Amino acid sequence: MKCCLLAFDIGGTKISAAILEWPTETVQTLTFQKLERVYSPPDADAKSDLRTILGLSHTILTTHKPLAIGVSFGGPVDWTTNTVRLSHHIPGWEDIHLGDILEAELGVPVSVDNDANVAALGEYRFGAAKGSSSMMYITISTGVGGGFVLDNKIWHGADGMAGEIGHMVVDPSGPLCLCGKKGCVERMASGPYMAEDARRTLELDSRQGLIIRKIISGHLDKINGQVISQASSQGDELATELMFRSAWALGVGIGNVVNLVNPQLIVLGGGVTKSGQNWWRIIRETARQVALPQISVQIVPAALGDDSPLWGALALAETAISS
Amino acid sequence: MKCCLLAFDIGGTKISAAILEWPTETVQTLTFQKLERVYSPPDADAKSDLRTILGLSHTILTTHKPLAIGVSFGGPVDWTTNTVRLSHHIPGWEDIHLGDILEAELGVPVSVDNDANVAALGEYRFGAAKGSSSMMYITISTGVGGGFVLDNKIWHGADGMAGEIGHMVVDPSGPLCLCGKKGCVERMASGPYMAEDARRTLELDSRQGLIIRKIISGHLDKINGQVISQASSQGDELATELMFRSAWALGVGIGNVVNLVNPQLIVLGGGVTKSGQNWWRIIRETARQVALPQISVQIVPAALGDDSPLWGALALAETAISS
Numbered sequence: 001m002k003c004c005l006l007a008f009d010i011g012g013t014k015i016s017a018a019i020l021e022w023p024t025e026t027v028q029t030l031t032f033q034k035l036e037r038v039y040s041p042p043d044a045d046a047k048s049d050l051r052t053i054l055g056l057s058h059t060i061l062t063t064h065k066p067l068a069i070g071v072s073f074g075g076p077v078d079w080t081t082n083t084v085r086l087s088h089h090i091p092g093w094e095d096i097h098l099g100d101i102l103e104a105e106l107g108v109p110v111s112v113d114n115d116a117n118v119a120a121l122g123e124y125r126f127g128a129a130k131g132s133s134s135m136m137y138i139t140i141s142t143g144v145g146g147g148f149v150l151d152n153k154i155w156h157g158a159d160g161m162a163g164e165i166g167h168m169v170v171d172p173s174g175p176l177c178l179c180g181k182k183g184c185v186e187r188m189a190s191g192p193y194m195a196e197d198a199r200r201t202l203e204l205d206s207r208q209g210l211i212i213r214k215i216i217s218g219h220l221d222k223i224n225g226q227v228i229s230q231a232s233s234q235g236d237e238l239a240t241e242l243m244f245r246s247a248w249a250l251g252v253g254i255g256n257v258v259n260l261v262n263p264q265l266i267v268l269g270g271g272v273t274k275s276g277q278n279w280w281r282i283i284r285e286t287a288r289q290v291a292l293p294q295i296s297v298q299i300v301p302a303a304l305g306d307d308s309p310l311w312g313a314l315a316l317a318e319t320a321i322s323s
Numbered sequence: 324m325k326c327c328l329l330a331f332d333i334g335g336t337k338i339s340a341a342i343l344e345w346p347t348e349t350v351q352t353l354t355f356q357k358l359e360r361v362y363s364p365p366d367a368d369a370k371s372d373l374r375t376i377l378g379l380s381h382t383i384l385t386t387h388k389p390l391a392i393g394v395s396f397g398g399p400v401d402w403t404t405n406t407v408r409l410s411h412h413i414p415g416w417e418d419i420h421l422g423d424i425l426e427a428e429l430g431v432p433v434s435v436d437n438d439a440n441v442a443a444l445g446e447y448r449f450g451a452a453k454g455s456s457s458m459m460y461i462t463i464s465t466g467v468g469g470g471f472v473l474d475n476k477i478w479h480g481a482d483g484m485a486g487e488i489g490h491m492v493v494d495p496s497g498p499l500c501l502c503g504k505k506g507c508v509e510r511m512a513s514g515p516y517m518a519e520d521a522r523r524t525l526e527l528d529s530r531q532g533l534i535i536r537k538i539i540s541g542h543l544d545k546i547n548g549q550v551i552s553q554a555s556s557q558g559d560e561l562a563t564e565l566m567f568r569s570a571w572a573l574g575v576g577i578g579n580v581v582n583l584v585n586p587q588l589i590v591l592g593g594g595v596t597k598s599g600q601n602w603w604r605i606i607r608e609t610a611r612q613v614a615l616p617q618i619s620v621q622i623v624p625a626a627l628g629d630d631s632p633l634w635g636a637l638a639l640a641e642t643a644i645s646s
Contacts (some may be wrong), residue, residue, distance in 0.1 A: 260486065
């Protein structure tokens, strides 16, 4: 049996497992030795998820022996005890000692962290920030979240809450966020909020958003971030304005991060980052304007796509061996 | 001869030196074994400053032998080479290898850093943040600056520029800052800018700021941060509005820091922090509103007053021994 690192990525709709043979000289090609994915049924709960996880570990370990396990969990985690606090998508995950469960089952060290932190570590160890001295990863999709890798380690902060750029206020006279504040980055930059703002305008003013209307054939409930991005690239004014505001808010947020923490690299991932060159240009220009001139600002796309957390979980397993 | 740590605090108007006997079991009373201060003459330059520094080291070391030297410098420093980049107040400090000069003279390891970082370390090691796991120090006086201590060390960032909360944008429709942006924390919270805004209003509208006018006997050029604070405490409406805006901007900035970096403690120092309970209350309330509910927000006054950098330089010397 060859030795390997074992990684899990536990999301709201699917669970993935992968292994990487270890020790390896360098990771030349970004491919897992084995990869398995299972979609969670609509009535999934923590118990069925746990059965899936243990099942996956048996399927994937037929020819390999794990040295350590890393887990990315899509929800708040107490990383100091490898305990899941809860899932916003799947019931029953409250205070589940996932690290202990996996350690009892497989007899090797386990490290569990939340997906934004783990994705940051993945991009740092294997992806777009490989070789950098410090980085922040920001994911912009249905929400806006982030994680820091400083001094070769995930920076968690005193309450394990560091990286919450989504609720940084960048415009106190901006639109109201669900969190109760105005002008949070997430409120202005994430897909669902852009869709909501477009829908409201279209309901009020029949002359606006003609290209958006065409794409969704008039079904306002079909507007999402992707539709806005598509309409903007076809010249829709309302969509372009919303995309500009998204990129501007993120640009201010990133400029503030750069002034405050001065990481070498900012890596952006998530669906909204596929919104085209214009969106990227506005972010880069805005962040450059907000950052002090003595500070370098480097903003790059994530290299590992949807698998940043799975690669990060391998990196987490790697650190679990040595600790 | 007893062994000691030697510290320098090199500011724009005065240079201080202090020693602390070492090793010491615990620092019980916050007093230096010896302390010397020299005010720089108006025509001071780097050469005369260096003569003062070497002179001070001889005066203060008559009965003690230094183990290491820590230096706080009031201006940008390359901490990796202990080199001063420049001083905004004293000419001739461009690219002075201060660490090398002191090491050649005194034969012990030297560590040099900028005053905001060193003050942060001082409050962390000896002051208000003693025993905390991570902290940010923010100084609010003629400018707004800051420094982080994370994981027991100053966090410098990739370009050595971390901690620049003064130029975080908190209100894009706010007043124009010298840096070219609108609504920076420094533009809204620091003393000279508050004074400038008050002066402008008083020039335009003779009915405003009656209490301010009384304090300065009508001499508008005498308005400064202290005057605004004093007038506000006596009920002047304009002054109170400016103090509110200062505290609000800082509160948003601190809330953003807390969401992003989640340090255990925020320590505030500098002249503007003496503006009374109301100013503190607004900061604390605003930061609490901006921070996510899961994150604890603890904001406390600096404990070492104007000597935070000098105590920090001792802590820097301490780290220089072990490295």
